[in-house]
Amino acid sequence: MAVAWQEAAIVAIAAETPRVRRFTLAPRHPFVFRAGQHVDVRLTAPDGYQAQRSYSIGSRPDESGRFDLLIEHLEDGEVSGFFAEVAAVGDTIELRGPIGAFTWETGQGGPLLLVGGGSGVVPLLAMLRHRAHAAPEVPALLVYSARVPEEVIARAELLRRDAEEPHFGLMLNLTRVPGGRRLDAARMSEALGRLGAPAHCFVCGSNRFVSAATDLLIDAGVPAGRIRTERFGG
CATH class of the missing domain: 3.40.50.80 (Nucleotide-binding domain of ferredoxin-NADP reductase (FNR) module)
Incomplete structure (x- = not known):
């Protein structure tokens, strides 16, 4: 079964390094993941153009329903540029996941x-x-x-x-x-x-x-x- 897209709110942003920022996300629906998994993030422009990238989850699994993405700003990166220069606390994005078998339990x-x-x-x-x-x-x-x-x-x-x-x-x-x-x-x-x-x-x-x-x-x-x-x- 395909993993469905859902909205997630950005509830916190912090700098990790000069090029990496930590985004704490609160998905609208229940979200349970294993350590090492990733999510797909999709952005949609007003004209309907979409850009999609995958980002690993950096936080440990817990009961909060929230998780962290650590996103590096890449030169000419469409999605990473949005997170580095536009995204703000309170914004919502689309994501799907968790995805992947690169996990440790x-x-x-x-x-x-x-x-x-x-x-x-x-x-x-x-x-x-x-x-x-x-x-x-x-x-x-x-x-x-x-x-x-x-x-x-x-x-x-x-x-x-x-x-x-x-x-x-x-x-x-x-x-x-x-x-x-x-x-x-x-x-x-x-x-x-x-x-x-x-x-x-x-x-x-x-x-x-x-x-x-x-x-x-x-x-x-x-x-x-x-x-x-x-x-x-x-």
Whole structure:
């Protein structure tokens, strides 16, 4: 059965990074999702022209009926441009979802290795927030690649979790700072050495990032059947 479109109100907006804003949405109808899923958003112009994009949910599942989208403003992006420059609290948008099988639930256990590039970290954040709330004993490690510290989504939260949560670890790869480097075999080996053999790997980011990270995992001996991927294109 096709997922129906519905209206959702924007109830809060906050800056996450210079290019990413967090939008809290309240759908008109009941909305239950799993950590890692996404929604389709559709905008309709007065002349009837429509633009549609998919965005991952960044918040953990709860009973509020609300959820967060973390939307990066892309140059010439029709939908992301609306959210960056036009959208305001009180506006309504159309969405459908939740969609997707790129999900983690507490019953799946761990250890859990999450590998994200840029805004591809968003569904992984939902998984980490769900884990911290419902199963903090599950070992988890996030390997997160971004260009500079200012572009690290949820940076303060992730650093706090790394410092305070005994079963969570964070490995940041900053690619455009002095001494920075891209995710490579040595870095992946270090991650696996810290976490141990993962029961589940989730990789999300651009096509190039996901392909490279998946190859690194397989080359390091992680069975392909344990690796789940989500690609944002580009």
